[in-house]
Amino acid sequence: MQSGQAAVEAAITLPLTVFLILGTFQLFLLLQARILTEYAAFHAVRTGVVKHGDCEAMTHAAIATLLPSFARTDSPAALGAAFREHKEDQYKPHLDMGFSGDIVWVARSSPLLGDISPTEEEDFDDPARYQSIQDVVRLEARIVFWYPLRVPFADWVLTRMFLAHMGLRNYTGADPLQPVRTAAWTRGRNAIPLGAAIQQELLSRVNRREYVFPLQATHVMRMMTPPRPQYFVTQNCPPTPEAL
Numbered sequence: 365m366q367s368g369q370a371a372v373e374a375a376i377t378l379p380l381t382v383f384l385i386l387g388t389f390q391l392f393l394l395l396q397a398r399i400l401t402e403y404a405a406f407h408a409v410r411t412g413v414v415k416h417g418d419c420e421a422m423t424h425a426a427i428a429t430l431l432p433s434f435a436r437t438d439s440p441a442a443l444g445a446a447f448r449e450h451k452e453d454q455y456k457p458h459l460d461m462g463f464s465g466d467i468v469w470v471a472r473s474s475p476l477l478g479d480i481s482p483t484e485e486e487d488f489d490d491p492a493r494y495q496s497i498q499d500v501v502r503l504e505a506r507i508v509f510w511y512p513l514r515v516p517f518a519d520w521v522l523t524r525m526f527l528a529h530m531g532l533r534n535y536t537g538a539d540p541l542q543p544v545r546t547a548a549w550t551r552g553r554n555a556i557p558l559g560a561a562i563q564q565e566l567l568s569r570v571n572r573r574e575y576v577f578p579l580q581a582t583h584v585m586r587m588m589t590p591p592r593p594q595y596f597v598t599q600n601c602p603p604t605p606e607a608l
Contacts (some may be wrong), residue, residue: 378542406510418595431446508604530556
């Protein structure tokens with residue numbers, strides 16, 4: 365009798381116990397990725413200000429910074445191999461646990477397309493040429509890192525919680541943490557605001573059972589080289605949607 369009661373109690377509490385262990389591990393990895401995203405925004409903008417706003421260079425800088433969060437980078441050789449595999453800004457399903465799609469989006473708030481002149485000025489970086497702070501050309505970019513949640517079970521549960529908190533999809537099925545009751549994970553009052561493009565992409569990946577979290581960071585820096593029109597054919601760096 366007692367052994368049967370213990371087995372029932374263990375069956376009820378085991379999912380929650382497993383989630384506490386795996387969920388804590390996944391949240392620590394998410395925090396690490398968040399820190400790397402902040403640095404990736406800085407690194408992308410720092411690269412752009414010295415390379416005339418070159419989108420390819422900015423995207424490569426961001427990817428190189430983010431690689432430790434989803435690829436093997438424990439040696440120079442491994443880091444080089446990981447960068448070669450991902451420099452096209454695409455997850456590789458055979459390398460990345462089945463994940464696909466874009467790794468990072470780079471959206472630029474400034475300079476705007478209409479403000480870019482094709483002239484090349486030798487004294488562009490000379491502070492004496494600026495009459496006021498408003499004359500300074502800045503490069504401002506927002507990074508969206510599609511961070512892959514890679515811890516089994518925790519990725520599924522956390523994704524359901526995130527979607528409910530963001531107001532994208534309620535979950536009212538069987539509670540995976542306490543199977544004896546029904547979950548009531550619905551939009552909270554302080555829902556995380558997301559743009560339409562990010563919402564659509566997030567739901568698309570979840571529907572493919574690719575559990576990701578869109579980490580975002582912004583950085584701004586004074587341009588040290590004049591922005592060139594060929595690097596601003598679009599405001600945002602491909603494949604980032606222009607509506608972002």
